[in-house]
Amino acid sequence: MTTVKRHEKIMSLLLQERSVTVSELSERLQVTGKTIREDLEKLEEKGLLVRVRGGAVLADEDDFGLLPVKTPNVKNVKEKTQAAKQALTHIAEGDIIALDGGSTTLEIAKLLPNQPLTVIANDIFIISELAYKDRIRLVVPGGVRERNLLIGQDAVQVVAQLNIAKAFISATAIHPEYGLTTYTSTATEMKQAMIRQATDVYCVADHTKFGKYALMTFASVSEIGTFITDSGLSEEIRKQYAALGMTIETQLT
Numbered sequence: 283m284t285t286v287k288r289h290e291k292i293m294s295l296l297l298q299e300r301s302v303t304v305s306e307l308s309e310r311l312q313v314t315g316k317t318i319r320e321d322l323e324k325l326e327e328k329g330l331l332v333r334v335r336g337g338a339v340l341a342d343e344d345d346f347g348l349l350p351v352k353t354p355n356v357k358n359v360k361e362k363t364q365a366a367k368q369a370l371t372h373i374a375e376g377d378i379i380a381l382d383g384g385s386t387t388l389e390i391a392k393l394l395p396n397q398p399l400t401v402i403a404n405d406i407f408i409i410s411e412l413a414y415k416d417r418i419r420l421v422v423p424g425g426v427r428e429r430n431l432l433i434g435q436d437a438v439q440v441v442a443q444l445n446i447a448k449a450f451i452s453a454t455a456i457h458p459e460y461g462l463t464t465y466t467s468t469a470t471e472m473k474q475a476m477i478r479q480a481t482d483v484y485c486v487a488d489h490t491k492f493g494k495y496a497l498m499t500f501a502s503v504s505e506i507g508t509f510i511t512d513s514g515l516s517e518e519i520r521k522q523y524a525a526l527g528m529t530i531e532t533q534l535t
Contacts, residue, residue: 379402
C-alpha cells in the first residue's frame with residue numbers, strides 16, 4: 283500500500299471515529315507501529331490531525347466533505363446560509379444545475395424555490411430536501427451509499443453524459459497552491475465529473491475554508507469560475523486570491 287493511500291485510509295477512519303490509536307491503525311493497515319507514528323507525524327505537519335498519546339484526533343471538526351450519517355453539519359450555519367443566498371442569485375428558472383454533496387450546498391437546496399429546475403444531486407440530505415419540491419426535476423445518478431453520498435463508477439458515467447449549465451461544488455479547503463481539496467477520494471470523481479460537464483462552475487464555501495488545504499486535491503483554482511463565500515472573508519485573503527485571477531463573490535447581508 284502506498285503512503286498516500288495509507289494516509290487516505292487513516293483520514294477516512296478519523297472521519298468516522300473522530301479518533302484513532304496507533305495499535306488499531308497498525309492492525310488494520312498491516313504495517314508497523316513505527317510506520318503509523320511516522321504517518322501521523324506527517325499528517326499532523328499538514329494540519330490534518332493532532333497527535334495524542336497512543337494515537338490521534340481530528341484537527342478540525344468543521345466540515346470534512348462527508349457529513350455525519352444522522353444529521354448534517356450545523357457549524358457556521360449563518361456563514362453557509364449567506365454563501366447559499368449569494369449562490370441563488372446565479373440560478374434562474376429552467377436552469378440545469380448540479381449540487382455537489384456538502385453542508386453549504388445543502389443550504390442552497392433548502393433555499394431553492396419550488397420552480398421549474400433540473401437538479402442533479404448525489405447527497406442524500408440534498409435529495410431528501412428537494413424530494414418534496416414537485417416542480418423541480420430531480421436527477422439522482424445512482425451509486426452506492428457512502429455515508430451521505432451516493433458514489434461509484436456507474437454514477438460518474440451517468441453525470442459524464444449530462445449537459446449541466448451550472449455546477450455548485452463544495453470543498454473541505456481552498457488554497458491558492460493546492461487548489462480545492464478534501465480528506466478522502468470518496469467523492470473526488472463525482473466532483474470532477476460535475477466540473478467537466480458544467481458550463482459555469484462555482485465553488486460555494488464559508489470563509490473558514492480559505493487558505494487551508496486537506497489531503498487530496500480534486501481541482502485547481504483555475505477550474506473554478508467563481509468562488510462564493512460569506513462576509514467573513516478578510517480583505518487580505520480576498521486580495522491575495524484576486525491577485526491570482528480568482529473571482530470571489532460575497533453575500534453581504
